[in-house]
Amino acid sequence: MDLDPARLLLKPRQTGESESSPMLIAHLIHRLDIGGLEKVVADLVNHLPHDRFDHAVISLTEITAFKERLHHPRVTFHALGKQRGQDPAVWWRYWKLLRQLKPDLVHACNLATLEAAIPTRLAGVKRFIHAEHGRDSHDPDGTRRKYLLLRRFLIPWVDGFVPVSRDLHDWMLHTVHIPPEKIHPIVNGVRLPPVPNRSRPGTDPNRPFTIGHVGRQWPIKDPLNLIEAFFQLRRSYPETPLRLILVGDGPERPAIEARIAEYRLADTVHLAGWQNDVTPFWERFDLFVLPSRAEGTPLTILEAMAHALPVVATRVGGVGDLVVDGQTGRLVPRSDPCALADAIGEYLFDPARRAMHGAAGRERVAARFSQERMIAAYLALFLGVSVTKDQEF
CATH class of the missing domain: 3.40.50.2000 (Glycogen Phosphorylase B;)
Structure with a gap:
């Protein structure tokens, strides 16, 4: 009907x-x-x-x-x-x-x-x-x-x-x-926003490649998985300017802060806390990551895709219904920071892949997830x- x-x-x-x-x-x-x-x-x-x-x-x-x-x-x-x-x-x-x-x-x-x-x-x-x-x-x-x-x-x-x-x-x-x-x-x-005006890494020598995450900081969302993956990326690409922004809050925040201090990531990881309006962050991100252990159909992935961002996420719950592996992003096993870091790394030096997967994700939202x-x-x-x-x- x-x-x-x-x-x-x-x-x-x-x-x-x-x-x-x-x-x-x-x-x-x-x-x-x-x-x-x-x-x-x-x-x-x-x-x-x-x-x-x-x-x-x-x-x-x-x-x-x-x-x-x-x-x-x-x-x-x-x-x-x-x-x-x-x-x-x-x-x-x-x-x-x-x-x-x-x-x-x-x-x-x-x-x-x-x-x-x-x-x-x-x-x-x-x-x-x-x-x-x-x-x-x-x-x-x-x-x-x-x-x-x-x-x-x-x-x-x-x-x-x-x-x-x-x-x-x-x-x-x-x-x-x-x-x-x-x-x-x-x-x-989700609502389809206007096409974002996002400056890409390389156009500004002072702008780092920015990995973004939006979500509650609960154990089931596994934000520490992302911190571990980011730490591995920093070790693998020490000369590459990288930045991680986490938007959200929750009971896992003290553990996140402790891990950031342990790994000496304070200069490259930004905890933005709760935000009434996430819109400005979507334009700052170059890639969106969801590291959860379990999910339903996460709106944050749909919002990221609607903003023409490629998505790296764990293959849990309904995530595989949203992200087409190799077309709109990458899917990895849950609780595997090595696999998560490797998938993120595929996008660091490939702006054409980022643009292609981001555009495909936006088209997918418009067609099936409006x-x-x-x-x-x-x-x-x-x-x-x-x-x-x-x-x-």
Whole structure:
């Protein structure tokens, strides 16, 4: 089916709806903060047709300043104050909130919210959609028995499961054993920016080759893998001016700082911290690197490709659906800094390869991973429109 949002808007309103009563979607997440799935929620709130949808964003824990990125005129925010570990009382608070809000459907994201399926039903909400943007950090391969049993037990309570990658789709189908009719693949998408004006190394003798990374500094993201690879590059090419910029923050930062000090990299590694606007960094990078141990469909890779950057990344999760090895970048095994350093090294002295792979990545995003395509797919799902299940990854 054609997923043109304009055409989907022609669908008649459901029984009981009036022109003055938009559909209310409650988006349930663990914490509203900077991150990939949170950006997807923000895109849905901002870009789904405002005359058809109102939104409530419910965080199990807290709401941060990230809420300023959500621009819908009728979006509300609700923090439930969940305590660390088990906090059964949070579901009582959640149930009471739904009784007040009376949403038409709940769109929940990732494992932390899956238990909400039962109180959602008990609150009288007719539809519960659960999206998987990546497996839990304590279960990166999706094989932990207690989580599998929980997912299987809750299948009858969930109307639809959304995997954002082929890896997650196949895992849902063959490992969790979710019925195929309940699985609705929707890949992440990003806005295509203007063609970047990026000065290349060599045009300015004082400009180093700049390797960039954007992401949370968590163990599962393995930023130390990138530090190790960069250290090896410095040893292999001591006369080549190199620079590494890491945008983001998290619990791994002290370990990163310690490794930078140990390897005496302070003059060439810049920790930029959290940034409200990453745009200026994309034009400073010559290459983007993602060193993760596990991923769903990382928006940072799509954003890098949209900015015409070649990408070197670990072959995990849905990364292989995005990066075409040898055409838009390079894929390497996870937790292998030698392989990561070698792949980065392929681009250091080959500007033609960088330009060709960067352009190919941008074209790939435009064709298959646009924000418009993602929004249209969610629009169809939320409206209950029947769409094809074989969306390309």
